[in-house]
Amino acid sequence: MRLAGALAEIVTDFPGRADIPGKLCRACHAALPVDGVGLSLMTEGQPDGRLLLGASDEQGVRIEEWQFGLGEGPCVSAFVAGRPVLVPDLQAREACLRWPMFTREAASAGVAAVFAFPLQVGVIGIGVMDCYRSRVGPLAEIAEALAVVDAVTVALLNVEITSGEDAVPEVALFDLSWRTHAVVHQATGALSAELGILVGEALARLRAYAFRYSRPLDEVAADVLSGRLHLTR
Incomplete structure (x- = not known):
């Protein structure tokens, strides 16, 4: 609840709307034992129509860029499946067969593990939060990560507040992400x-x-x- 309040405060009080995604990512990074975090919006029925929101650091940006540019990766799979896709070893055979281009790029940059969590309201998905590590190994703090995901989802939906009472959440979020790409x-x-x-x-x-x-x-x-x-x- 404290995290949800902190993230909601970022959305409602932070003066630069364009900086909200990066601010949210850095807050999530601080709350979880991972090396970085990235956020993307996605549309139901059109997982290829992905819009990048932001990342906690440059490495996180590259991970989001690869998945956006290549059209494959844990992010896309998590959104389509509607459940977390946890990849403790990106160079494992299963991962390399499932996302051959993404895993190749990740290996060249020293990214060893990715944990992707869909951002959902009930059964409706609005995007994905990606967490990455530079070392191989599982993410033990799944419960904490799911709590962060719920808080991020609420915070992103509250972006409409910064656009006025009559704003549509999807439109406000689209405005944040469109300028990125x-x-x-x-x-x-x-x-x-x-x-x-x-x-x-x-x-x-x-x-x-x-x-x-x-x-x-x-x-x-x-x-x-x-x-x-x-x-x-």
């Missing part, structure tokens, strides 16, 4: 229109190029928008 969404729409393909296929094309040439997805998207890169059929 607006260029990716813009490039996806532009590529979809240019090639006459579905938005999902356009995003997959951007991700494939970024993965093949080991480039950040945001950079590839910016090049597409500026005309420096043409991803033809």
Whole structure:
């Protein structure tokens, strides 16, 4: 309850709305025995339509970026399943077979374990909280982590308070996350229109190029928008 109150206070009193996600992540990091925390929004029925909120540190940002850019990882799996996905060893055979691209990137950066928890209101999911460690091993504090997840969910839903009494929570949260990867969404729409393909296929094309040439997805998207890169059929 104290944590829920602290997180809610961040949302209602913190002056910069754009800084709320990072502030929440750092508070969660301080409450759990992990090396970092990341938050993402996701839409029911569209797990690929993921919007990054923030992370506690640069390593956390990279973990969220990889999963967003590659379209795979514990985060996506946790949201689809509606239950925690706990991976104490990212280089275990099962993990490597399930998320081959993500586990490769994680290994190169020294990320050894990821614990993903869906953010839910009843059976309705709004996103995922990812916790990571640089060492292999299980997360023993599951009860504490679930309490943090519930507190984060309540705090995120209270973002509507900062937008006025008539604000819609999903819209306020979308505004927070959109600015993080607006260029990716813009490039996806532009590529979809240019090639006459579905938005999902356009995003997959951007991700494939970024993965093949080991480039950040945001950079590839910016090049597409500026005309420096043409991803033809």
